[in-house]
Amino acid sequence: MSTHGRGPIRSTLAWLEERAGLGGAIAPTLDHPVPRSTASWWYVFGSATLALFVLQIATGICLALVYVPSADGAYQSLLYLNYQAPFGWFLRAVHFWGSNAMVAIMTLHMIQVFLWGAHKYPRELTWIVGVFLFLCTLGMAFTGQILRWDQDAYWGLGIGASIASRAPGIGDTMVQLLLGGPIIAGRTLSRFFAVHVFLVPGILIGMIGLHLWLVLRIGINEWPMPGRAVSRETYRHRYEEEVHKDGVPFFPYAARKDMVACGVVVLAVVLCALLFGPFGPHGVPDPTLIDAAPKPDFYFLALYALFALLPPWTETVVILIGPVIAIAVLFLVPFFAGTGEKSWQRRPVAVLAVLVIVLIMATLAGLGVTVPWSPKMEAWTAAATPVRYVQGRTPLELQGALVLQNKQCRTCHSLGGEGGRRGPALDGVATRQTRDQLVRQVLQGGGNMPAYGKNLSPAEVNALVAFMGTLRP
Ligand code: HEC
Incomplete structure (x- = not known):
């Protein structure tokens, strides 16, 4: 191939393309046809979540350059970021608001996918990987809260460990695994740092790759029409047909709204960071101050309220078995509702289930904010x-x-x-x-x-x- 007469950028690109062939690999992905109906504002939450994840990685790497993951240095390094390092407070604020936004938008994505029937045949595996992503993200949120190594983190973890220790038989082992020893100490923080910075992000990146691969391979869910039931025999054929007859190239036609949504959420996070600033740290962790009232970030408020309101004798059972059942149900959704009607207009049980869960979580979270069991300091x-x-x-x-x-x-x-x-x-x-x-x-x-x-x-x-x-x- 002659590079004669081209600009330097073009010839460099051509040089790269001749060797790596990436353009040839990406072009079909960008051009692949998708149902015209998927270019909708309802379909942007997935990409918005991804944009926030990228933002979390970028700010997370910058924070890790300064953060000291040791029990006696962590708190100071956060104060240093807040008050001395140029833009340190802003980085912390973006990372905090980004994590909140990521959990919130991911939840919206999940609800949308469920109500639009996108978990049904043949997208069951995409849903299952999605549930893994959801759990990993909550894991990031929890471990991140601990890295804030303040009173709330210390006592929040103490409560978490005491819950884990109640598991019959494996309780002690779980505490050892979580804390790196029988008590919260220097090793605990190192452990949470490694999990938050290496382990879970690594898993997340791999799983996101798999999730996107599945979305590309099977195709984006078409807009569900009431009365058009999914059956294993006809669905794929009908989908191919629709895409051939009335499909549009993913890029730029369907991706346009995604890009706008990504821009909007990132801007919203930056705005929140500028307006409200970073969160905490609240007080040096002090094992001798037992009248702390640790309160988790908003996504765990509902659980926190639930645990606080449960009659004490039910706690062990509910705390240990409840989450296992809830997670199992999430994973199994596509298996007991894998075919049939997709549109939420014809799925009253599904709509009702979402409404009830959202209402319960919102009510509990509300109770968590005005907790009757926490001291009113003023x-x-x-x-x-x-x-x-x-x-x-x-x-x-x-x-x-x-x-x-x-x-x-x-x-x-x-x-x-x-x-x-x-x-x-x-x-x-x-x-x-x-x-x-x-x-x-x-x-x-x-x-x-x-x-x-x-x-x-x-x-x-x-x-x-x-x-x-x-x-x-
Ligand atoms: C950190 C919160 C907190 C503070 C501060 C506190 N208490 Fe209490 N108090 C409680 C709780 C919680 C109970 C319920 C204990 C139980 O259920 O066994 C309680 C129970 C009591 C009871 C028994 C009430 C009943 O109806 O059974 C008395 C009396 C009492 N407190 C007096 C006091 C006095 C006096 C002070 C100040 C010197 C005080 N408390 C400070 C949380 C607090």
């Missing part, structure tokens, strides 16, 4: 003791009211409807507890209440209990 500063609880009290009892106010009991307990909701309201406590029980509760705590034994003088305890003894409705 409660004690704002709320005065209601007047009717101080009227006609002895000096000792009044002093007890002061202790209750000063020791910030109301971050967790309400009085006259004002205060935290982690502990029970104290309004009628005198009818529930004897004097001795009150003393014991204050000194020893228990059931999610810190022990105040060392922080109160005997005189203060005496006054406090005298005051609480007057609290009747």
Whole structure:
């Protein structure tokens, strides 16, 4: 091939093409015909998720250049990124908002695929690989939260480990695997760093390749028409026919909307990063501060709320078996609904299932935000003791009211409807507890209440209990 008379770029490209032949391999992919109906705004969530993944890799690599994956260096390196490294705060913010957006858009993608019947024959394997991708991404989200190595991460992981340790038989092994030892220590962080930076991203990249290969091989799902049921005998033939008669080249016809969507989500993430900044880190991890209230990022809020609301005796069963069943159901969806109607207009059960799940998750997540079991830290500063609880009290009892106010009991307990909701309201406590029980509760705590034994003088305890003894409705 002569390169005579061409520009330098073209001749370089021609040189490369003659040897690598990549253009020849990519061109049929870009030109391959797809059903005209797939050029829809409903079909952009998959590529938008991919765009966010690329953004996560780019920002993740930059962060890894500075982040110190050691128990005593991690927190400092995050502060360094936040306040000293040029644009460090921005990188952290984009990585954080990108991860949130990736989980959100991927969930939309999954719901869309399900409602449009794209998991049905012959795309079952594409769905299964997709579920793997979903789980891996949640794994990235969880391990990423731990790398934020602050109070929330430390205690969140502690809770995760204690859940894992309850698994009968394999509990201890699972904790060892998760933490790299019996307790959260330096090795734990190294482990999570390796998983977050090498292991899961590697799996993700491979699986995304497989997912896209399957999409290309089998073809993008046509727009489902009510009444046009999928059957194993006729489907592929009919699809080929439709693509031949009325297909359009994937690029640029169908890819145009994808590219716009990718641009929009990336811009939205950058905008959120600029407006809201990076998240955390919240407090140096400190194993001696047990009254932390770790709260997970939004995608785990629903689970967090669920676990908190479950009656304690159901927890072990539900926490250990629930996720296994949920994941199994996700994997099996294309097997018990692999053929038949594709359009959501003819699949009331499918639509109802999605609605119910989304409603439950949203409600639980909402509960997770306004958690009744977490302390309301501003409660004690704002709320005065209601007047009717101080009227006609002895000096000792009044002093007890002061202790209750000063020791910030109301971050967790309400009085006259004002205060935290982690502990029970104290309004009628005198009818529930004897004097001795009150003393014991204050000194020893228990059931999610810190022990105040060392922080109160005997005189203060005496006054406090005298005051609480007057609290009747
Ligand atoms: C971190 C949150 C928190 C703080 C702060 C807290 N408590 Fe509690 N408290 C709880 C919880 C949770 C319970 C329920 C314990 C249980 O279920 O066994 C509780 C229970 C009690 C009870 C028993 C109530 C009942 O109706 O059975 C009393 C009395 C009590 N707390 C007094 C106090 C006093 C006095 C203070 C301040 C010195 C205080 N608490 C600070 C969380 C807290």
